[in-house]
Amino acid sequence: MAIEVRIPTILRTYTGGAKTVEGSGTTLAELLNDLDSRYSGLRSRLVTEDGGLHRFVNIYINDEDVRFIGSLEAKVSDGDTVTILPAVAGG
């Protein structure tokens, strides 16, 4: 078992076109580092230089926004689904 990560269209240039990739780690930060080791450059599109999540990126662990459950320190485990999406408007 691994963690499934869903990649938005705009970032699939980093994953060779793959819609979903697999990764490992115990926190979101570890997971993103693991992904970056295989999909170089992906992490820097999601995380700013000062180590926070990019303002216009939303990341969800099992459909819950990580900003409310610890951000990069949010816990992940095998079998989780992580979804990355650009911020969009509603209304």
Add this chain to the structure above:
Amino acid sequence: MARYDSLLDACGDTPLVGLPRLSPSPQVRLWAKLEDRNPTGSVKDRAALYMIRAAEAEGRLRPGDTILEPTSGNTGIALAMVAKLRGYRLVCVMPENTSEERRQILRMYGAEIIFSPAAGGSNQAVVVAKQLAAEHPDWVMLYQYGNEANARAHYETTGPELLRDLPSLTHFVAGLGTTGTLMGTGRYLREKNPEIEIIAAEPRYGELVYGLRNIDEGYVPELYDATVLTRRFSVGTRDALLRTRQLIEVEGIFAGLSTGAVLHAALAVGHEALRAGRTADIVFMVADAGWKYLSTGAYSGTLSEAEERLEGQLWA
């Protein structure tokens, strides 16, 4: 008292209805706030009325003026009704992948529609509206995403109604679009009781809607303040459809699809409370009824068929 001097006076004070069959237990109860009982059938009547009144009070809006607004539907319909009654012209910028019913209702009210590209969803409608506003400096853009009167409508009406009707309220769950409902209601409720949890449910659409968005060109409504929220869920089309149908099947409420997404989050929170042995009174917003979405095919056939038909549609 249910007599009003005019339609505008009949805005708000909507029913709060218990859901005994869908509630996880007698100690963990779900309550639906029926915003489809507003004059044009959605929660947006509150914001539309407040935004127009505020613009009038500030002298920004005078009889005969043209109002411009980016909207995926309900705000446009609400503004169209108020504009009709108050004597304004309305131009709506709406994504082309919104339901046919919304267009027909807007046109019936006399509003003009300018379509923005499907790809990019409401973000693109905002971009197009901002361009139009620059080209037509005499038009008044109320701009629901950044208009404090949008959130204030809920701070002054929705929030007080909820605590009056259900003082034991523990959770408030609503859809996240302009963020006005959650910001206004959430601030009011937490000021009165900091323990109340404010939970956002945002729709997760098919790929087309996000497809061309460059992450650096993303969009967060100016009204949004994350500190008002306790949690935020992203709900996919299938879960939203499933819950919309469950709400009809089990409790007889015919709601729009965004309500299905909100109910999905409300049930997640409810089942957590049940497992933890806590009591809870969870209020969720029914932003509108299902009528305007019938042509999308969401209410007929199997879930998978409906899900397929909604691909690429802005259903909330």
